[in-house]
Amino acid sequence: MQVFTNSLVLGAEGGFLVGDMLTQLVFFIILLVLLRIFAWGPLMNMMKEREDYVANEINTAEKSREEAQKMQREASEELKKTRQDAQSIIEDARKTAGQQERDILESARAEAERIKESARQEIEQERDKAVQALKDQVASMSVMIASKVIEKELSEQDQEKLINEYIDEAGEER
Numbered sequence: 001m002q003v004f005t006n007s008l009v010l011g012a013e014g015g016f017l018v019g020d021m022l023t024q025l026v027f028f029i030i031l032l033v034l035l036r037i038f039a040w041g042p043l044m045n046m047m048k049e050r051e052d053y054v055a056n057e058i059n060t061a062e063k064s065r066e067e068a069q070k071m072q073r074e075a076s077e078e079l080k081k082t083r084q085d086a087q088s089i090i091e092d093a094r095k096t097a098g099q100q101e102r103d104i105l106e107s108a109r110a111e112a113e114r115i116k117e118s119a120r121q122e123i124e125q126e127r128d129k130a131v132q133a134l135k136d137q138v139a140s141m142s143v144m145i146a147s148k149v150i151e152k153e154l155s156e157q158d159q160e161k162l163i164n165e166y167i168d169e170a171g172e173e174r
Contacts, residue, residue, distance in 0.1 A: 134170070141166040
């Protein structure tokens with residue numbers, strides 16, 4: 001048997017045994033198959049899950065970024081609209097203030113015109129009263145002149161003189 005074992009030995013001095021090499025090769029192939037079945041598949045599945053998770057996180061982050069940009073644009077547009085609304089409110093307030101100013105001035109002019117008209121009417125009433133008083137005085141003077149004339153016969157010159165005196169007296173009393 002020694003011959004057979006020597007033939008399987010490549011080197012005489014403790015070299016390599018072909019049988020051991022073949023056994024190790026078979027065990028190595030079996031180990032590779034077992035690794036492929038029990039380790040490589042789950043490892044690849046775990047790597048695939050991790051890849052999917054990372055891709056999903058990237059997509060979520062991208063969507064969040066896009067949504068944030070969209071919200072920023074909306075907020076910017078809302079701010080712009082708010083500024084325009086504020087400008088419009090200010091402009092309306094200016095117009096309203098101007099209209100109120102014109103209304104107040106018009107009201108003041110109307111009130112001044114009413115006061116002037118009232119004063120004018122008062123003046124006319126006072127003038128009418130004064131004219132009436134003058135007429136009453138003239139009538140009473142006429143009565144007095146007539147009574148004096150009746151008491152004595154006057155010449156035409158005396159009558160004129162008497163009328164002028166009474167008219168002068170009436171003017172002084174005023």
